[in-house]
Amino acid sequence: MFTVAIDGPAASGKGTISRAIAAHFGFAHLDTGLLYRATGRKTLNGTPALEAAQTLVAEDLQGDELRSPEVAQAASKVAAMPEVRKALVDFQRAFAQRAGGAVLDGRDIGTVICPDAEVKLFVTASDQVRAERRWKELTFKGHKVTVDEVMADLQERDRRDSTRADAPMKAADDALQLDTTTLSIEEAVAEAVKRIEARQAELAKL
Numbered sequence: 001m002f003t004v005a006i007d008g009p010a011a012s013g014k015g016t017i018s019r020a021i022a023a024h025f026g027f028a029h030l031d032t033g034l035l036y037r038a039t040g041r042k043t044l045n046g047t048p049a050l051e052a053a054q055t056l057v058a059e060d061l062q063g064d065e066l067r068s069p070e071v072a073q074a075a076s077k078v079a080a081m082p083e084v085r086k087a088l089v090d091f092q093r094a095f096a097q098r099a100g101g102a103v104l105d106g107r108d109i110g111t112v113i114c115p116d117a118e119v120k121l122f123v124t125a126s127d128q129v130r131a132e133r134r135w136k137e138l139t140f141k142g143h144k145v146t147v148d149e150v151m152a153d154l155q156e157r158d159r160r161d162s163t164r165a166d167a168p169m170k171a172a173d174d175a176l177q178l179d180t181t182t183l184s185i186e187e188a189v190a191e192a193v194k195r196i197e198a199r200q201a202e203l204a205k206l
Contacts, residue, residue, distance in 0.1 A: 001097060001098070001099060001100075001101065001102075002027070002101040002102075002118050002200070002203075003096045003097075003101070003102050003103075003104070003114050003116075003117040003118055003119075004018075004021060004027065004101075004102070004103040004104070004117060004118070004119045004120075004121070004196060005096075005104055005105075005109035005110035005113070005114045005117035005119070005120045005121070005172070005175075006018050006021075006103065006104070006105040006106075006109060006110075006120075006121045006122075006123060006192075007105070007106060007107055007108065007109050007110050007111070007120075007121070007122050007123070007169065007170075007171065007172070007175070008105075008107075008121075008122055008123035008124055008169075009107075009124065009130065009154070009157070009158050009161070009169065010072070010130065010134065010154055010157055010158075011125070011130035011131070011133045011134040011137075011154060012123045012124050012125045012130060012180060013123055013125060013133075013180040013183075013185070013188055014105045014121075014123040015031055015033075015105055016185055016188075016189075017105075017121070017123060017178075017180075017185075017188055017189055017192050018031070018103050018104075018105040020185070020189040020192075021103050021189065021192055021193065021196065022103045024189075024193055025101060025103075025196065026100065026101070027100065027101035027102055027103050028095070028098055028100065028101070028102045028103070029102070029103045029104075029105075030092065030095045030096075030102065030103070030104045030105075031105055031106075032088075032092055032104055032105065032106035032107075032109065032113070033075065033105070033106055033107075034061045034066060035053075035056065035061070035088050035091070035092070036075040036076075036078055036079045036084075036088070037066040037067075037071050037072065037074075037075040038052075038056055038060040038061050038066060039052045039053045039056065039075065039078050039084060039088075040052075040071050040072075040073075040074030040075035040076075040077065040078050040079075041060075041065065041066060041071045041074065041075075042055075042056075042060070043074055043077075043078060044070065044071065044074050049078045049081055049083075049084050050081075050083050050084060050087060052078070052084075053078070053083075053084045053087040053088055054087050056088075056091075064141060067137070067138075067141065068143065069138065069143065069145065069150075069153055072153070072157065073153065073156075073157070076156075076157045076160050076161060077160070079107070079161065079164070080160060080161075080164040080165075080166070081166075082165070082166040085108075085166055085167055089112075089113065092104060092106075092109075092113045092114075093113060093114070096113065096114045096117070107161050107167070107168075107169035108167040108168070108169065110122070110171070110172035110175050111167065111170060111171075111172045112167045115172070118199050118200075118203065119176075119195055119196050119199050120172045120174060120175035120176065121175060121176050121178050121192055121195065122171035122172070122175040122176070122177050122178065123178045123180060123188075124177065124178070124179050124180070124181075125179060125180045125181045126181045127151060127154065127155060128151070129180075129181050130154055131147050131148075131150045131151035131154055132147060134150050134154065135147045135150045138150065176195050178191055178192065
């Protein structure tokens with residue numbers, strides 16, 4: 001068992017890095033944000049938040065609509081509810097314990113879900129770069145938004161995620177800070193791989 005916990009704000013690159021790391025090392029990958037997005041989407045359809053979290057099934061984690069701005073805001077709102085977070089914690093921790101290694105990315109993986117993870121990363125990028133990345137992603141999928149609108153949306157989510165009373169988004173004390181503002185995807189992944197390989201080498205000596 002080897003767990004990699006990756007946290008950071010939206011559009012920082014943590015999802016891309018997580019998927020690349022999982023593929024590189026043959027680890028299982030869980031985008032924990034999808035759990036909250038799927039819960040949020042169900043609340044938009046009228047389901048109470050706690051019931052939405054407790055009744056999630058694999059099919060709920062599918063679909064491009066999970067990446068819409070409306071669902072993103074709904075996800076951030078339900079993620080601030082302690083009862084929703086509690087309902088989803090066990091699922092995430094069980095995933096992290098699977099044999100063969102696991103990579104989980106989200107907002108509170110290194111601090112709450114997997115505080116004993118072998119490797120912790122906190123991925124960041126400037127607001128401008130994050131807004132441009134997300135704007136490109138959304139417009140490619142047909143959403144009509146401006147960079148300024150995306151920027152405001154990201155900053156509001158950052159504020160909500162970092163100031164919520166239960167499991168706020170923050171870097172674990174022992175997390176490697178990885179700023180992707182000026183890094184290519186390949187450079188960012190290489191930095192993460194280097195950290196993981198170093199930790200694996202350390203553990204092999206024990």
